[in-house]
Amino acid sequence: MRDEHDEIVLQLADPPHCARCGEPGPVSARFSHSWKNASGEEVPGIREAILCPVCDRDEPAADGLLAFFTVHETLEASQLETFHSLAAAWVAVARARHVNQQQLADEYERSRNGEL
Numbered sequence: 001m002r003d004e005h006d007e008i009v010l011q012l013a014d015p016p017h018c019a020r021c022g023e024p025g026p027v028s029a030r031f032s033h034s035w036k037n038a039s040g041e042e043v044p045g046i047r048e049a050i051l052c053p054v055c056d057r058d059e060p061a062a063d064g065l066l067a068f069f070t071v072h073e074t075l076e077a078s079q080l081e082t083f084h085s086l087a088a089a090w091v092a093v094a095r096a097r098h099v100n101q102q103q104l105a106d107e108y109e110r111s112r113n114g115e116l
């Protein structure tokens with residue numbers, strides 16, 4: 001799955017469990033995420049988000065995608081378009097949520113240690 005800017009890879013088969021509560025989710029997504037380091041250079045990175053039926057409940061985009069999985073146990077070709085638009089909405093929210101101060105602080109620390 002690709003939008004005009006970057007690539008989003010969805011994993012439907014045996015996705016990782018939720019990092020927050022350990023519940024298995026129906027899907028995970030990996031997407032590019034770049035940030036600027038202390039010298040202002042773009043540093044490309046990859047993030048992973050897991051759709052969690054527990055933690056992501058009440059978030060409208062996640063609810064929409066979770067509802068899709070509740071109704072459709074398998075992904076049929078005729079449903080791909082619906083699935084893609086729901087997944088894109090969820091990834092957009094997940095992506096925004098992943099940028100938080102703690103994470104930026106961690107990345108700064110790791111870049112100082114030469115890990116990035």
Ligand SMILES: [Zn+2]
Pocket residue numbers: 018019020021022023052053054055056
């Ligand atoms: Zn969870």
